[in-house]
Amino acid sequence: MVSAIEVRDLTKSFDTPGAFPWSRRAAPTLALDRATFDVAAGEIFALIGPNGAGKTTLLKILSTILLPTSGTARILGYDVVEEEAAARARLALVTNSERSFYYRLSGWENLRFFCGLYNMDAREVERTARPIAERLGLDEPLLRRAYRTYSTGTQRKLQFLRAFVLDTPVLFLDEPTSSLDPVSAEEVRAVISKECRDRHQTVVLSANNLVDVERLADRVAMIHRGRLEMFGAPPSSRGATCVRLIVRADEAQTLAAGERWRASHPPDAVPELEAEERAGGTTVLRYWAVDPSRLLPSLLEALRAAGLDVDQVDLRPFVLEEEFLRRVDTGRDEPSVEVGP
Amino acid sequence: MAVESVAPPATPRATDARSILRKVGLFTYLRGWKVWSSYRAQVALTIVSWLVPVFLYFVLAGFLDSSGAVLPSLNGTPYISFFVIGLAFQGFVSNLVGLLAQRIRNEQMMGTLELIFLSPTTPGGILVYSSIFGVVLNIIAAVVILGVGVGLLGVHLAVSWGPAILATVLLAVSSTGLSLVAAAFILWTKQGNPVALFFATFTQFFAGVLFPVAALPSGIQWLANTVPLTFGLDALRPTLLNGASLASVAPALGWMAVYAAITIPLGLWLFGRALRLTKIEGTVATY
Numbered sequence: 001m002v003s004a005i006e007v008r009d010l011t012k013s014f015d016t017p018g019a020f021p022w023s024r025r026a027a028p029t030l031a032l033d034r035a036t037f038d039v040a041a042g043e044i045f046a047l048i049g050p051n052g053a054g055k056t057t058l059l060k061i062l063s064t065i066l067l068p069t070s071g072t073a074r075i076l077g078y079d080v081v082e083e084e085a086a087a088r089a090r091l092a093l094v095t096n097s098e099r100s101f102y103y104r105l106s107g108w109e110n111l112r113f114f115c116g117l118y119n120m121d122a123r124e125v126e127r128t129a130r131p132i133a134e135r136l137g138l139d140e141p142l143l144r145r146a147y148r149t150y151s152t153g154t155q156r157k158l159q160f161l162r163a164f165v166l167d168t169p170v171l172f173l174d175e176p177t178s179s180l181d182p183v184s185a186e187e188v189r190a191v192i193s194k195e196c197r198d199r200h201q202t203v204v205l206s207a208n209n210l211v212d213v214e215r216l217a218d219r220v221a222m223i224h225r226g227r228l229e230m231f232g233a234p235p236s237s238r239g240a241t242c243v244r245l246i247v248r249a250d251e252a253q254t255l256a257a258g259e260r261w262r263a264s265h266p267p268d269a270v271p272e273l274e275a276e277e278r279a280g281g282t283t284v285l286r287y288w289a290v291d292p293s294r295l296l297p298s299l300l301e302a303l304r305a306a307g308l309d310v311d312q313v314d315l316r317p318f319v320l321e322e323e324f325l326r327r328v329d330t331g332r333d334e335p336s337v338e339v340g341p
Numbered sequence: 342m343a344v345e346s347v348a349p350p351a352t353p354r355a356t357d358a359r360s361i362l363r364k365v366g367l368f369t370y371l372r373g374w375k376v377w378s379s380y381r382a383q384v385a386l387t388i389v390s391w392l393v394p395v396f397l398y399f400v401l402a403g404f405l406d407s408s409g410a411v412l413p414s415l416n417g418t419p420y421i422s423f424f425v426i427g428l429a430f431q432g433f434v435s436n437l438v439g440l441l442a443q444r445i446r447n448e449q450m451m452g453t454l455e456l457i458f459l460s461p462t463t464p465g466g467i468l469v470y471s472s473i474f475g476v477v478l479n480i481i482a483a484v485v486i487l488g489v490g491v492g493l494l495g496v497h498l499a500v501s502w503g504p505a506i507l508a509t510v511l512l513a514v515s516s517t518g519l520s521l522v523a524a525a526f527i528l529w530t531k532q533g534n535p536v537a538l539f540f541a542t543f544t545q546f547f548a549g550v551l552f553p554v555a556a557l558p559s560g561i562q563w564l565a566n567t568v569p570l571t572f573g574l575d576a577l578r579p580t581l582l583n584g585a586s587l588a589s590v591a592p593a594l595g596w597m598a599v600y601a602a603i604t605i606p607l608g609l610w611l612f613g614r615a616l617r618l619t620k621i622e623g624t625v626a627t628y
Binding site: 014015057060063064065066067085088089090092093095097099100101102103104105109112113114116117118119120121168 | 353354355356357359360363364367371372375376379380451452453455456457458459460461462463617620621622623625626
């Protein structure tokens with residue numbers, strides 16, 4: 001793999017000032033804890049995690065607008081601290097805030113201004129922007145109107161338009177579809193996918209909407225309490241579906257019955273089982289499979305044979321959400337885990 | 342996962358003379374004029390704010406004349422001429438000192454500061470481009486005040502153009518360091534600008550704007566020497582009103598040059614420190 005972004009032991013802690021200069025300071029908050037990963041050139045890499053986990057902190061350090069406490073990060077070989085200007089010239093950031101344009105200027109004027117900061121002239125801006133604007137549903141009359149008249153969705157789309165017009169080799173997207181309705185979100189996903197793939201652009205995106213990750217990302221990492229906890233392709237891209245069974249039994253009984261069922265099959269024919277005890281005397285039993293219904297009848301039969309009742313069976317196509325919930329619930333102290341292929 | 346090597350760096354668009362001129366245009370016309378002029382009430386009130394003090398002090402001058410009060414050290418200069426020059430350039434310097442801080446504050450409030458600092462345009466370049474529209478506006482304000490003085494209040498100008506222009510440029514340059522210090526404060530603290538506050542209020546009283554420095558109590562006259570405006574007015578009044586030669590105002594020009602040589606590096610250093618602090622604290626985007 002040819003690496004476009006290299007992150008090594010990247011750590012960020014924030015001092016928490018007291019109410020007054022003489023107040024006792026609270027302990028620093030660790031926002032990012034020794035993050036280490038690479039992103040390949042042309043790859044779309046997603047960061048997921050609970051609110052406050054450190055996703056935006058990581059994106060801002062990579063974008064050079066936040067200094068790390070320790071560790072290094074390189075964009076196309078340029079250190080984001082020591083060679084900040086060179087790194088900055090090769091990246092663009094789409095923030096999750098609508099407050100990133102001049103409200104009194106039109107869409108075109110805003111594009112001309114911000115792209116001019118990257119040494120683009122007006123003609124180049126318009127020539128590059130028109131086809132992308134069309135795909136984003138931003139027509140000419142709209143772009144001639146003042147930014148303050150735009151809906152939230154249109155304001156977000158203009159941010160994407162600016163980023164794609166800049167055509168930098170590296171692009172950071174902070175929650176790309178937040179504030180967008182489902183139709184606009186799908187338009188934006190389609191444009192991100194097409195533009196970034198066509199340009200072989202390296203993208204790091206953070207997302208709370210896991211559909212973005214499922215649809216766009218080649219690989220996904222989870223940040224939880226500042227630590228990167230897993231890497232791999234989004235589960236749905238592996239064609240897998242998560243099957244969840246709510247079993248009326250404790251964890252040990254459920255797992256024992258499940259392992260007996262596995263032992264009755266050739267090892268390659270059955271998936272790993274995971275069990276997690278819940279309050280109320282039930283256990284969630286999970287497995288991941290490309291063809292989930294094939295093994296389900298025999299598993300249900302095995303549980304019934306062990307004297308265990310099954311209250312509920314769920315099949316979840318967007319399994320990243322399942323993985324997310326499981327790790328946020330139970331994986332607080334787990335070390336980083338490689339779950340990808 | 343195996344990493345072979347770092348990808349070859351893509352080449353960004355180079356900065357050349359055309360792109361610099363383009364940025365001057367973008368910052369001056371789009372960011373400056375178009376945004377400023379779209380707030381019509383602000384435009385009207387700004388023009389009023391240029392004119393009100395002139396007429397206010399015109400009334401005061403009439404009162405002083407009728408009461409027979411005598412101000413020391415005017416060297417025969419009519420008081421109206423004295424304060425018109427003082428007000429024109431005090432406004433010029435005061436606005437200049439607050440200019441960069443105001444630009445930074447505006448960008449913080451609009452949420453655009455982070456994106457501007459994210460661009461390949463250097464922070465120094467951003468400060469220069471951002472200030473051009475404000476400087477032009479300040480020059481217009483000074484010219485309007487002088488025009489009112491000449492056209493309506495009977496101020497008689499006898500300008501020696503070379504020394505007057507040199508004094509104006511040096512006054513602007515020597516105020517830039519303070520402007521950078523003020524911008525550093527705002528970048529870091531977001532609100533509360535002691536430098537601009539100091540200039541907007543105190544300089545009117547002790548920099549020889551409304552009355553000569555010699556009229557101040559002797560214990561605080563030294564304060565006048567801490568601001569470049571005092572030396573600027575010492576050079577501008579004789580060159581604008583009496584056609585004074587370069588040699589006669591050279592000491593004042595020299596002090597302004599010294600002031601600039603000290604405060605500009607200090608301001609740049611403080612601005613760099615403030616930018617670094619905001620990047621450590623993660624507050625570039627906050628306001």
